[in-house]
Amino acid sequence: MAPGLASYVLRRLAVxxxxxxxxxxxxxxxxxxxxxxxxxxxxxxxxxxxxIERIREERGLNDPVYEQYGRYVWHALQGDFGTSVKxxxxxxxxxxxxxxxxxxxxNLLALVFSWLIGIPLGTLAALKRGTWxxxxxxxxxxxxxxxxVLVSVPLLQWFFVLKLHLLPSGGxxxxxxxxxxLGIFSAxxxxxxxxxxxxxxxxxxxxxxxxxxxxxxxDFVRTAHAKGLRGDVVVVRHVLRNAMLPIVTIFGFELAGLxxxxxxxxxxxxxxxxxxxxxxxxxxxxxxxMMAIVLLGTTIFVFAMLVVDIAYGFIDPRVRLGGAG
Amino acid sequence: xxxxxxxxxxxxxxxxxxxxxxxxxFALSLGGGDDDGNGxxxxxxxxxxxxxxxxxxxxxxxxxxxTLDPACASDADSATYIVEIFSGLVTYDNNLxxxxxxxxxxxxxxxxxxxxxxLRTNVxxxxxxxxxxxxxxxxxxxxxxxxxxxxDTGDVYLGDLAGVDEYITGDATEVSGIKAxxxxxxELTLKAPDAVFLEKLTYPTAFVVDKNQVKTxxxxxxxWTLKANGTGPFKLAEWSLGARIVLEPSENFYLTPKxxxxxxxxxxxxxxxxxxxxxxxLDVTGIGSINIDSVLDxxxxxxxxxxxxxxxxxFYIGFNVKKSPLDDPDVxxxxxxxxxxxxxxxxxxxxxxEPANGIIPPAMPGYNEALKGIKFDPTAARALLDSTGKRDxxxxxxxxxxxxGAAPNDVIDAIIAMWDQNLGVKIEIQQEDFxxxxxxxxxxxxxLYSLGWIADxxxxxxxxxxxxxxxxxxxxxxxSNPQVDALFDQADAEQDPQHRLELYQQAEQMIVNDEPxxxxxxxxxxxxxxxxxxxFEVPPFVIPFLxxxxxxx
Numbered sequence: 001m002a003p004g005l006a007s008y009v010l011r012r013l014a015v016x017x018x019x020x021x022x023x024x025x026x027x028x029x030x031x032x033x034x035x036x037x038x039x040x041x042x043x044x045x046x047x048x049x050x051x052i053e054r055i056r057e058e059r060g061l062n063d064p065v066y067e068q069y070g071r072y073v074w075h076a077l078q079g080d081f082g083t084s085v086k087x088x089x090x091x092x093x094x095x096x097x098x099x100x101x102x103x104x105x106x107n108l109l110a111l112v113f114s115w116l117i118g119i120p121l122g123t124l125a126a127l128k129r130g131t132w133x134x135x136x137x138x139x140x141x142x143x144x145x146x147x148x149v150l151v152s153v154p155l156l157q158w159f160f161v162l163k164l165h166l167l168p169s170g171g172x173x174x175x176x177x178x179x180x181x182l183g184i185f186s187a188x189x190x191x192x193x194x195x196x197x198x199x200x201x202x203x204x205x206x207x208x209x210x211x212x213x214x215x216x217x218x219d220f221v222r223t224a225h226a227k228g229l230r231g232d233v234v235v236v237r238h239v240l241r242n243a244m245l246p247i248v249t250i251f252g253f254e255l256a257g258l259x260x261x262x263x264x265x266x267x268x269x270x271x272x273x274x275x276x277x278x279x280x281x282x283x284x285x286x287x288x289x290m291m292a293i294v295l296l297g298t299t300i301f302v303f304a305m306l307v308v309d310i311a312y313g314f315i316d317p318r319v320r321l322g323g324a325g
Numbered sequence: 326x327x328x329x330x331x332x333x334x335x336x337x338x339x340x341x342x343x344x345x346x347x348x349x350x351f352a353l354s355l356g357g358g359d360d361d362g363n364g365x366x367x368x369x370x371x372x373x374x375x376x377x378x379x380x381x382x383x384x385x386x387x388x389x390x391x392t393l394d395p396a397c398a399s400d401a402d403s404a405t406y407i408v409e410i411f412s413g414l415v416t417y418d419n420n421l422x423x424x425x426x427x428x429x430x431x432x433x434x435x436x437x438x439x440x441x442x443x444l445r446t447n448v449x450x451x452x453x454x455x456x457x458x459x460x461x462x463x464x465x466x467x468x469x470x471x472x473x474x475x476x477d478t479g480d481v482y483l484g485d486l487a488g489v490d491e492y493i494t495g496d497a498t499e500v501s502g503i504k505a506x507x508x509x510x511x512e513l514t515l516k517a518p519d520a521v522f523l524e525k526l527t528y529p530t531a532f533v534v535d536k537n538q539v540k541t542x543x544x545x546x547x548x549w550t551l552k553a554n555g556t557g558p559f560k561l562a563e564w565s566l567g568a569r570i571v572l573e574p575s576e577n578f579y580l581t582p583k584x585x586x587x588x589x590x591x592x593x594x595x596x597x598x599x600x601x602x603x604x605x606x607l608d609v610t611g612i613g614s615i616n617i618d619s620v621l622d623x624x625x626x627x628x629x630x631x632x633x634x635x636x637x638x639x640f641y642i643g644f645n646v647k648k649s650p651l652d653d654p655d656v657x658x659x660x661x662x663x664x665x666x667x668x669x670x671x672x673x674x675x676x677x678x679e680p681a682n683g684i685i686p687p688a689m690p691g692y693n694e695a696l697k698g699i700k701f702d703p704t705a706a707r708a709l710l711d712s713t714g715k716r717d718x719x720x721x722x723x724x725x726x727x728x729x730g731a732a733p734n735d736v737i738d739a740i741i742a743m744w745d746q747n748l749g750v751k752i753e754i755q756q757e758d759f760x761x762x763x764x765x766x767x768x769x770x771x772x773l774y775s776l777g778w779i780a781d782x783x784x785x786x787x788x789x790x791x792x793x794x795x796x797x798x799x800x801x802x803x804x805s806n807p808q809v810d811a812l813f814d815q816a817d818a819e820q821d822p823q824h825r826l827e828l829y830q831q832a833e834q835m836i837v838n839d840e841p842x843x844x845x846x847x848x849x850x851x852x853x854x855x856x857x858x859x860x861f862e863v864p865p866f867v868i869p870f871l872x873x874x875x876x877x878x
Contacts (some may be wrong), residue, residue, distance in 0.1 A: 001809055036760025039477070040767075042391055044399045045799050046791070047477040055475045058547070087391040087566060089548035157597060161604050169604050170596035172568060248540070270596020272568040280389075285760060316618065 012306050019302055021318065028072060031287050032065045038285040041298045079186060081289030081295075086280070093291040096277070100182070102297075103261040103273040105184040109193045111254055113139045114200035117141075119247075121201065123206025123240065124142065129213065138206060145202035151196055153268040156191055167191060170270035176310055192269050196262070207250065211243035219244075245315060252308030256301040333350070351717040357791070369427050379588055381876055383858070384608050386598040387508040387591030392554050393561070395529035396469035397544035399478045401867050404529055406591075408869040409572060411555035413532040414442050414462070414511070415523055417868045419860070421783055423523055427457055427533065427556065428511075429673060437820065438520030442511045449577040451534050451560040457533055460504035465533045467492070467500050475544045482530040485522055487514045498795040518818060520825060524782035527868070558584045566592050572871070586874040602853055609861060612851040614735075617675045620853065630853040635688035635782035637865040639788070640739065641680055641842040642724070647803040653720075657840040659713070661699045662706035665742055670846050673735055677851050681844035683837050684788055688865055691785040691826035696834055698844075703747035710725070710748050721754040724773040727762035735777055736845070766801045774801070777848075780866045785829040786816065793836050804841035 041058045060071070068147040073309055077083065084095045121141065123136040130302030144152075161169040166187075173186030183189060215221060218237060224234045274293070344706030354380055378384070395411045408416075416426040425431070428442040433597050448457040470479040470489050488501030502514040517520060527533070535554045542549055553561045556582070559572035570591040575586035592607070612620055612631070617782035620631050627669060642660075644651040651657060666680035682698035685691060726737055737754060744750045752773065757765065765771050781787050790813050791797055795805040812832040819825040837844075850863040860873040 006433075034760065035758065036764045040763055041760050042399065043477040045801075046478055047399060047480055047764070047767075047798075049798050051477055051480055054472065055477065058475065083545070083548070085545060086389070086391045088397070088544065088552075089542070090551070090566065091548075098565075099567055109604070154597070154600075157600050158662040161600060165604070169605070170604055171592055171601075172594065174565065174569070268595040268597060270601075271619050272566075272591060273596040276595065277567065283759070315513040 005310070006263055009306070009310070012309075016299070016302055020298060023296055023298045024073075024291065025069060028069045028287075029065055031282075031285070031290055032068065034282075034285065036285065038287070041285060042085070070290075076295075082290045084289050085286050086284045090144055090181075090289050094262040095289055096274075096292055096296070097214050098158060098272055099261075099272050099277050101181060101269060102183060103275070104258050105182070106192050106196065106271070106273065107258040107261075108185060109217060110200060111191070111258065113193065113197040113253075114204055117197070118204030119208050119244075122205035123235075125205065125242075126209040126212035126216065127235065128239045136138050136207075138209065141198075144198040145200075145221070149199070149262065149264045149268070152198070153191070153265065156195065157268075160191065165223035170268070172271050191252055192265055192271055195265055204247075204250070208243065208247060211246055212239060216241045216244045248311060248315060249308055250306050252311075255307075256297075256304035259297060259300055332666065344791070345594065355803050376560065381585070383586050383589045383871070383874060383876075384606065385589065385591050385612060386591045386596075386601070386607055389567060389593045390570075392544065392547045393533060393550035394542075394544060394547035395532035395538075396474060396476050396479065397463070397547060397572060398529055403579045404867040405806060406561075406570060406572075407529045407532070408414050408557065408867055409559045409589075409871055410553055410557045410561050411529065411532040411534065412557040413446075413518070413529070414868070415525055415526050417527060417864075419862065419864070419873045421864070421868075423527070427462075427821055437871050438515050440513045440515075440522070441506075444509045444511060448481070448556055448579050450554050450556055450576060451575050452535075453577060454537075457556055459509040459511040460488075461533050461536065462511050463499075463503045463505045464536045466503055468534070468536075469501065469530050473543060475751055476530070477544075478528070478530045482528045483527045485515045485517070485525070487516050494819070495654075499591060517563055518820075519787050520817065520819065520822075521784050524784055524787075530739075554726055558591065559589065560716065562588070564848060568592075578818060580872075582872055585875045586871060588690045589871055607805030607856045610853050610856055612677075614677060614840070617677060617851065621676075627853055631851070632854055632862070633688065633849045633851045634863050636848045636850055636866055637686050637689055637783060638777055639684055639686055639844050640678075640736075640777040640846055640848065641681070641684075641775070641844045643771075643774045643776055643802045643842050644840075645769060645773070645801075646804055646841050647769065648772055650713070650718045652716060653713055653836070654839055655709055656701060656715055656719060657843075658676065659706045659710035659748060660707065660719075660744060660750075661840050661843040662702045662703075664843060664845070665701045666845060667701070669739060670712055670738055673739055676849075678846035678848050681846050683833050684792075684842065684844050685785050685829075685833055686780075686847040689780070689783055689785060691829050691835060693830040696830070696837065698838060699839060700722060707748055710750070716748070716750060722749045722772040723753045724775065725755050725757060725765060725771040726775045727759045728756050740845075769801075769803060771801075785826065785833070788838070789813070790817075802841040804839065805836060806834070806839060816875065857865050 005255055007171060037056065037058065040052055043052050060068060072082070081092045084090045087095070121137055125137050128134050157169050157277045160167045168188050168192050170191070173183040173187050173188045174181070175183055175186050177185070183286050221234060221238055241324065258275060261273035261277075263273075263275040263279050265271070265272045278293050279288070280286070326801050371445075372568070380708070388405065390398075390403040390406055392398055392403055393410065395407050395409055400408055406866040407558055412426050414426060414428040414431075414439055415423055418424050423684065427444055427448050429445045430440045431440055433440055439674060444457070444459060446456070447806045448458065449455070466483055466486075468474055469476050470483050470492060472493055480489065480493070486500055486502035488497055488499075488503075491497035492500045502516075504512040506512050533556060538549055538554050551564050555561070558578045560575045561570070562573040563571035570593060572591075573587040578584065592601075598607055598610040619625055620627050622628060644657050646652055646657070670676070670678045670680040679687070683696040684691060685693065708717075723740065724737065726734075728734070735744060741754060744752055768775065778788060778792060792802075793800060793804050793809060795807075795810050795815055809832050811830050816825050816828040816832070819828060833852070850865075852863060854861045857878045859875050859877055862870070864870050867872055
């Protein structure tokens, strides 16, 4: 099994550069073909058109796209992913990583909470099928998931901030512990985590419910009951273990999704995260930042999927990696 | 079975809503005392949720700057911080009077060509390392116009100096018009007299920078500004990218009053500033059309905090006067006469703006109260358009706006509806990403377009010549009138300030008669300021003003 796994991993890794090439080339080209560029957009209408043209020329923005792309790749291979143009002259890593860290902190906590609520809730709903509790529980969280954040955020702000005076209305704390920025340990983090958690529970709970129901119908569960095992033992040992398997895939996706911020939540709550950064880097033609975010996202996604596939093999021996091998 | 489940799902949703609504009602009953009780949010101790505020700290909402390099910034967001951190020869005080900054006083030669500035001898950089001399100004100004710096404002604000062109083309190694006579004396020579040269020097492009810090950095390498070492009233204490900018008063500052605030914190990550203000997380917030009704209600405690001040701007519909049928002045006039500007300003924009009669805003020197603008007259407008016979041709045109999202703004919607109703003309809206919008304007690809102009300094030259001189790079409408150009030439050479303003008034009247733009409205700054703050008045264009702000408690 071990050699099969190793060759499987190697084969998967071999595809990574190709994926990165395709994604980066597409992003780069689309970015450059978008109308205007950062020199023109930042200059504003007072600037002298000839001056703008000269600066564009000097900065290589008039070169053919393949040439610009080649230059980008050449520098990237040497570890230079370029500099931001808003703010100007800052290495892309200094722009991206602080904001990535903010987004990861919020998403991670929201992920933990939505799993802590969603998995038991889905299981409960499945076990109580046929009673009022099942559609009631799912229905309640469906409501939370269906209310758009554009509505829920102002509502929560009004409730918790203006009426109860329990929370600050937004922003991100500059708290740090032992030199590590940990804004998550602040009242400012409560609203974003709450919003993302409430929105995330329903889909997870419904998925879990479906899985549990499927397993409950299987022969081995009936056998377990027939053997005279206690109900809770059957649920924990046989039902949950099997029902959790497909959920692992979702977990992989969600891990990869940790770096993706929500534009709306961030804008409404004033959080310096990734969603807003990516949106702004596109509208400001901040090419290098845009490229770095896409490359980073792609890499993390590809590796998260790989880890999920491998983990799957360990959790469920019926899945054999490497196919016929 | 299925029907029963549906009932339960609906019950679940209903209970969810009851939880939400019940919670809100509960909150209302709890918090009800706040709304009609004491004055404003600063008194009802929500601070437990916010954390302590440092005494004398001013907390503001700010834009995310592109750069803090004075030689490079051309946007208002960046300039807002730069004018507080850096400084130049001259500046404006809080009454919009031009005053000496690092220059203590100056003389202008009788031919208007030579400016001799006598510098203050007590001006230090923030780090206290050394004092500012005339050499520093020579270095900073030459850096701004040096092509290697790649500044897009250098030639706009300093292009009047003698020898700049030779320096840009590389035929000279220094700008001959900038001379450091001695450490305390700077002599600037112009190519031709310019009535607004001093005004141009108030713009960051002409500010002084620390050459030890800047070294060879160009505009797109201005990462050094994260630790900017300036000479302005405030020093940059922290710039946390995308999150906050913190300023602290400079102990070396040389003008009076010195800053009295202990700290200025700008939140630049966005959020709901109105909510933050109500919860005492901000000391100032802007007010938009969403909140204006509630704020203007006298029973609202926030009503006491409400302030407005005039902006120097104009928002307008422009015509590409080179495209048929917009090349016909009667067509343009008919479109202008069909717009009810009073409705736009008072009903739609709820008093946040003032209807524009001409181009120059009322707070600008040279504003002409007697200007004959084009009045709203739907009947005459229809008759005028009928007489041109160009209604069908006009209905094929598009109005270009910049923006994203499904809904263009209410004003544009209302104007399109007025044209339809009053003239029977159907004009389509074309909304474009800002980048494409700029490109289309540059290449004259537009037909009608909506845009605004905000002053760089309080002088009509800044409005009229830039937008309406035939050969101006910013003349997007393509307007060209030799008589107007002649008036501009006269005004540029005019030494008598009063007569100069009269020349601009004549030019403005001619332009309004030709109607290459429909001036719509002038905006007002509308904002809330906490009652314990004094001297916070949003200036009509970007100038340093935080040193005039004080806390009364």
